[in-house]
Amino acid sequence: MAEVKSDIEIARAASKKPILEVGAGLGIGPEHLLPYGHDKAKISAEFIAAQRGKPDGKLILVTAINPTPAGEGKTTTTVGLGDGLNRIGKKAIVCIREASLGPCFGVKGGAAGGGYAQVVPMEDINLHFTGDFHAITSAHNLLAALIDNHIYWGNEQNIDVRRIAWRRVMDMNDRALREIVCSLGGVANGYPRETGFDITVASEVMAILCLSSDLADLEERLGNIIVGYRRDKSPVFARDLKAHRPMAVLLKDAMQPNLVQTLENNPAFVHGGPFANIAHGCNSVIATTTALKLADYVVTEAGFGADLGAEKFFDIKCRKAGLKPDAAVIVATVRALKMNGGVKKDDLGRENLDAVQKGFANLARHIENVKTFGVPVIVAINHFISDTDAEIAAVQSFAASHGVEAVLCRHWAEGSAGIETLAHKVVELAESGQAQFSPLYPDGMSLFSKIETIAHSIYRAGEVTADKAVRDQLRVWEEQGYGHLPICMAKTQYSFSTDPNLRGAPEGHVVTIREVRLSAGAGFVVVITGEIMTMPGLPKVPSSEKIFLNEQGYIEGLF
Structure with missing residues (x-):
């Protein structure tokens, strides 16, 4: 057997x-590409603005069933299908x-596809890339610093330190x-208070960047x-602290989509990264809308699974954009399928x-x-x-019994040649005019009815429970004019x-709402359920233990 x-x-x-050659294939001149080395670049805002009047290509969503803890290759299939088309x-x-x-250093070990269906440079994409996450982290924490600084210098906005909603982040x-508890150590360090950290991908700044159409x-x-x-419970906005403009400065380059390529030298936009289980889980609107002007597909x-990712793609990203x-x-x-059928992870390799x-x-x-949203599958x-x-x-027969085709794809091992059949079938489906x-x-x-609709229609829950404080908070936000916002559910991806x-x-089953957070800038309400954490922890044996530099100076252990 070959290695x-x-x-x-x-x-x-x-x-x-x-x-620059990859960009030229899309009609992007070198003056509109900001190279980060020889194999990645950002696309200028001027070029993006110039595309707005052009017709759109076809938009194909790749989603999945509920995954196993190891992940089942959704990004790999996305990349493979692009190559196949x-x-x-x-x-x-x-x-x-x-x-x-x-x-990357916790469980997954990487997120650039896999096998012969990857985007490259794989190491850069999985690590610091073009610095977008650093910019988002810095902008978020600038606002956090300005809040505590404002209170320290007299609190002109009369912020109630017990009701500060903005936490800090790190990636x-x-x-x-x-x-x-922050600001310990005496008068010089400010007023002690409780706060906490979320992971950068759960930051509202990440969501804002991914849903914004341009710098304005x-x-x-x-x-x-x-x-x-x-x-008096009136809200304090970032603009009240004059924070939004310097934050935008920090995000100026991060707003520009990143252009890279697949292993088969086809173009890929890699931009934005909100988690699907604790945020809205889609790449940036500006990357997707720009790509639609430049491509047929x-x-x-x-x-994660369609219960999280697809629902938010449809109800948040598509609605907003x-x-x-x-x-x-x-x-x-x-x-x-075996794991959802009750098999343990260690036994997945045996026929069952x-x-x-x-x-x-x-x-x-x-x-x-997915069909509920009027999208053919x-x-x-x-x-x-x-x-x-x-x-x-058995999988193909079952899918056929539900009126859909199931196509075997070998793109991980064979690249585009292994997914050619699916590419043809996707073209047929997209051109059929079935989408409504x-x-x-x-x-x-x-807001609470929206939460119930998702829980009943998508999760098939029997009941949604929430404390009076949660329900009251939702009503207050409605009174303040935020009732029209969509819901972003924070839930486990495995069920x-x-x-x-x-x-x-x-x-x-019962869906219990533990907390709600208003993302007024991003334009949605985050609903935290169950034991989901907006700051994850590392597993007992994190992926970082296998990541190292070899004797030639190359990175090992990313997968």
């Missing part, structure tokens, strides 16, 4: 084109999120920082951030038709949910070496429920 190369070995052996003669651009250092999983929109949204409340992903997806691909693996069939309920639920079976012919045939996209709920519905161990397609 299987690691993702990083494959990426390192790639024959990359100069990034280019292979069959379509001009296609891949749009994916940037990787966070937290999960690393560090449970020790979830809840802290970015600055206005930053000004709309609510940092806390006065004693844009393939983008939404984080006026996007209308033409087709959706649901990534399924035999492994994930019974478990695969038990896992079908999870796939069926996602198919039904196809299933991509991301092939793993351990899959058997009988298991694959509509969000799940109207803007005018009450339709809020219990990560409840696999398959549970019904009648």
